[in-house]
Amino acid sequence: MDRLCDEIIQIILNCLDDPTHFSLVSRRFYAITKDPYVRSSYFLARHGRTYALYYALARGKLLTEKVVDIMISSGAHLSRYLAQCAIHHYFRAQVHFIKTRWVRSVPLPVFTHFMMVAAKMYGDIPTGKGEDDGTIFGALLKTSRLPTESRGKWETIKEVVEKYKFIPFCAKDPMMAQFPLVLAVEPRLLPYARANGFIMDHKFRNFMFRKMFEKPAVQFDGRVGEVVNNVHKLTSLDPNMFVTRTVAAEVCMEAHLNDPGYTALKILDKEGALKFSLAAVVEELLKTFINTRSIAMSNMQPVLRKLHSDFPSEDPTVRVVMLSSVFFIDTSPLPAGLTARSTFSASLDEYVQNCKEKVQDLGLAPVTRKDLFDMLVNKFTPDKFVGIIEYGHDVLRMSASEIKELKQDVALACLEVGCKGKMLKKLVEADPPMRDVIATHVVQNLRLNLDDLPWSDDEEACQQFEAKLCRDFVICRRYRYPAATDDRRRAGAAEPDHPQQPGGNAPAPGHADQMDVDAANNAGPAPAVEDHALESDDDEIADDELDPEGGPEELGQIGQDTLTAMIRKDEISPVRRRRFYDMFATYADHMGKLTYPSDYLQVGRWIHNEFGPRHPVTAIFMLHAVVNENAHILQNSLYSDSNITSGRIPVTLKHFKMLARLGRPPNLALIDDIEAGIEFYFDEDDYLSVEDSNSAASSNNNSRARSRRVKVETDGTPRPPSSLPASPESSGSRGKGSRGRKRPRRTTTLVKSYAIPDSDDENIAGEERDVIESDFARKRRCETNLQQWIKHLSVLLKEEQRKYKEKRKREQAAAEPGAKLRVPKSEFFKSLATNLNRLRKADREKRQQLYGTDVPSEDYSEGEEDEYQYRTTRSKRYKVEHV
Structure with a gap:
């Protein structure tokens, strides 16, 4: 360092935020930092010409008369506004945006020299309260909304910027944000502001x-x-x-x-x-x-109509918006029931006529069946939508069968719109047979199996995958869609030209997808x-x-x-x-x-209330909710108000397998339910086969007479066959009789007495009997539901570990030799590993409560007859040669 020239040392100084410690390294470095030219060059190089004087005044011990002169002669910007604020701050006047000592650290002779330089440049400097240049521009902004003659004089404002070199001198100055507004009011000031060094950043645009x-x-x-x-x-x-x-x-x-x-x-x-x-x-x-929500707000109607009248559009989405703005307003006087007709209701007839006139005024006539369908499946359709249906009766002259078909198509489409539970409830109450149509459509067309999911190797497809039912429309999650589908999703459902009757193999009618995540983006x-x-x-x-x-x-x-x-x-x-x-x-x-209505009922909750916890339709909705990570549906489905296990939707191993395929973490509600002791099932067929879905449905609707079947008494813990099925679908091929265990027969052997022979003391005999019975209870093998869950989830975790190792080997083989590669684990892998430890701890605590604190830590979920045997290889023994 001693051999470096002064110019190199000066460059090093300019790169340091605080060169104090560097200047104390040697006498030579200290002498160099005392040079006024070096100090002035440091502030100009570090902060630029615009802000050099502001930061130099904050380092009063480094500032001298000669440093001030060199900085001014080298191009440092000194405005009258900076001099005014410095004088106010030095003599303890209020400068609200500066909270540090700033110029108060400058010696009085040096600051006096600074004031003389400023006075020589600008003459008499106003220093009274409210007389600084910043106040002039603040007054201009306050009067910017007034007519031109009521604002500040243009000559005065121009003189402040052109002659007195006004410019905000630090980032803390409020004028840094207000000066662009001044330029917006008076764009003629921009050339003079640029000459002073003001840079117009695009963020002010x-x-x-x-x-x-x-x-x-x-x-x-x-x-x-x-x-x-x-x-x-x-x-x-x-x-x-x-x-x-x-x-x-x-x-x-x-x-x-x-x-x-x-x-x-x-x-x-x-x-x-x-x-x-x-x-x-x-x-x-x-x-x-x-x-x-603004589509149904009355204060938005003038805006929409004015914009549409000035710029008419043939876009179908715009047409739905404009029609909705007509039909969604002023529905309070309408009757709540769907059976009302305009011939018997004056308010309904007035509503239909008003909508007819407004549609003609906007140039949207004639309204078609597709228009009615699009409005009904919109998320913000009012609760009293009988007026839209009556419009089809009265104006479109639709027959009763056509209206019924329209309602069915709307009901099936609303299944995939998460917040349309209220509309589904009203449609089913008005037409009870529609309940069976919905059940048939869901079971035949909306079942979700493991083969329907993308492969786990395609991470992007797994991240974008979303099930059709039980979407979370409140929380914006990971799902994104291609730009090509944005218009279709924003436009809502596209009604099919030839609607298919539910129950066939044809796809469902077009649904009001209206993705809530897309709505959040648009x-x-x-x-x-x-x-x-x-x-x-x-x-x-x-x-x-x-x-x-x-x-x-x-x-x-x-x-x-x-x-x-x-x-x-x-x-x-x-x-x-x-x-x-x-x-x-x-x-x-x-x-x-x-992007969701203010008062809504989730479709998943309505399905749970309507069909019961153990019904094929409810099971399908539960599976979709697990895949979509819809916590609102899961928590409501898993926990009932009375905390009764029979009122919950069962959790199955299929749920975890599908989450493992997608790499998504299981909701904590699933783990909480498993820890509470819910029964173990491989898939929904395990509990639907032993409990009739018709009886579950009839328990929620006593008005319907349905055939019932006596429930077969089982122990509630289905047993797997000799091996784990390869997929949830293969488990359905097992016979119904092989799912449960037969009740063990009572033994005919005499009960062995544990009384001590030749003992007259009954207390001694009782104590020995308690000890022997306790030992017998500890040795007895009884696999609980929690242990079954731990066993099968452990197998699933080992499978995830194997996949992770294979993935890491593939990426390491594709990487460059010697490169350090970090392969992230899936969210499901990390979550399951953590929650399994939690379940094992809960199982150990329960066994300690039953059998005492000295219960062995053996895992009762594994045994000799267990079909999941993972045997570790024996460790190699090396012979040690004795020297």
């Missing part, structure tokens, strides 16, 4: 254009022209500044309230000043309503991808979304946020606290964007 299109507090003539001119000026001065689709959608959401901003946006679209088609933005915006821009000017410089802005048409421009995402709400959120959000960004939006702002 939406922040600025939102302020341009903001609704004025007082309407005045010329507002539309002002907005158009401001957009033209800003886009011409900086090519990185342009109106994004995000801002355009926010302006459209206030089309009925902010007429100047909406009109200016349409003028920009006609002039070709936008980098996208406004009609395409409106169409995509209207599509997002198909999956949000309902609005996620907070992480919104442009926000109040973020720290280190935060990454993920707004680099590509144009849907494949263009390279960052046009932004489309959501249902209003322009006013986003402006208020930008203004009140704390600086540099991105993770709390969503906390500063009102509850009403998010209510309309939720």
Whole structure:
């Protein structure tokens, strides 16, 4: 180091955050750091010309008169605003955004020299309260929504930026976030701000254009022209500044309230000043309503109708949205029953006529059967949907058989929409035979077997796989779908041209898929991808979304946020606290964007209540819920209010096998139920074969007379055959008689007496008898349900271990020699290994309670006759040669 030249040492100093310790290494290094040129170069190299003086004033012991002069002559930016804040802070005046000592560490002679330099540059500097340059721009922002003549004078604002070199001097300065708003109000200041060193970052883009299109507090003539001119000026001065689709959608959401901003946006679209088609933005915006609560909100109807009238679309999803906005509103006076007719109900007749007139006004007539089907299977269909059915009776002239067929198709489609339990309940109550149609359709078309799942080697397919029933529409999980299916899923169900009757082998009628995860992705821009000017410089802005048409421009995402709400959120959000960004939006702002109705009944719970816990339909829904990790359905299905085992849906080994194939962790509710002692079954056929499903169904509906069969008494623990079946399907080939054990016959031998011979003491005889009986109880082999579960889950865990080892060998063979490779375990593998230890511990504690604390730790679930024998190889013995 002693041989290095001074220039190299200076480069080393510039790379250090705190060069204090480095300067104390030797006298030579200390002498170099005392040089004023080295110190001024350090601040300029570390912080740039714009912020060099701010950070230099914070290191008062390093600052001298000569350092100040060298920095000014080398191009360090000194604005009158910086001098005003430094004078206020040095003499103990309030500078609210600076909490450190800052300039107070500067010696008085040096700070006096700094004030003289600033006075020589700018003359008399106002230092009174509220006279600094930042206050001038704050006042301009407060009056930005007023007419032009009520705002600050343009000459004064221009003089502050051009002559007095105004620029925010640190990241903590509130003007760092407010100055882009000033440029949005007065884009003519941008060239002067750039000359002072202000860099317009693309993260300020939406922040600025939102302020341009903001609704004025007082309407005045010329507002539309002002907005158009401001957009033209800003886009011409900086090519990185342009109106994004995000801002355009926010302006459209206030089309009925902010007429100047909406009109200016349409003028920009006609002039070709936008980098996208406004009609395409409106169409995509209207599509997002198909999956949000706002489709049924009355305050959204003026927006939808104005946008549709200005930009009509032939898209089928937009048609469903507009029809739903007509039929979903004002259903409170309608009767609740489905048997009501307009000839006997005045409110129902008025509803039908009003809907007919509104449909004609919107240009959506005539309404078809497919339109009624799409509206009925929508997640946000009101509880009183008798008006939609009556519209088919009265206007479409549908016969009774056609209405019945429509209801059946809707009921079958609603099975796959998780929140449509209330509608299914009403349809079945109005038409009891529909219950059997639903049961037949589910059993014949929606069974899920192990062969229906993707192979475990295809991790991407396993991650994207989702069963059709019992989807979790509240929590957004791992599932994602290709872009090609987005429109179909957002549009809802597509009714088949030739509906098939349930009970055949044909696929079910088109269902209202309307994936809730897709809705979460399309309902609005996620907070992480919104442009926000109040973020720290280190935060990454993920707004680099590509144009849907494949263009390279960052046009932004489309959501249902209003322009006013986003402006208020930008203004009140704390600086540099991105993770709390969503906390500063009102509850009403998010209510309309939720992807599930406010009052719903899950279809899985309705199935459990309607068909009972031990029914083929309930078993199929249970299997789908396990695969989809729907905790709401699982917890309700496994635990009854009375905590009675007979009221639970049994857990089977097939559930764990399917989770193992997909690599998903089992829900803790399954483990809790196993620990509680639920019976062991290989699959649903084990308990459905011994308990008649008809009797289970009739127990939930006493009004129906069904044939019953006497339940065969068994011990409740089905026994497997000589070997474990290769798949759940193969277990069904076993005979019904081989599933249970026969009741053991009573022995005819005399009971051996344990009394001590020739003993007159009855106490001694009783004590010896208790000890012998206790030893007999300990040696007796009795496999409990919990031990059966442990045994079979242990086999499943060993199979997962074998697969993991094979996978690791394959990846190590494909990797480069000597490379360290980390192969992750599946979530099922890790979860099962942890939960098995928990079950073994619970089993050991139960045996200790029964047989005492000195019970042997032998696992009673394994024995000589066990079909699962994993014998370990004997360890090799090496002979040790004696030296």
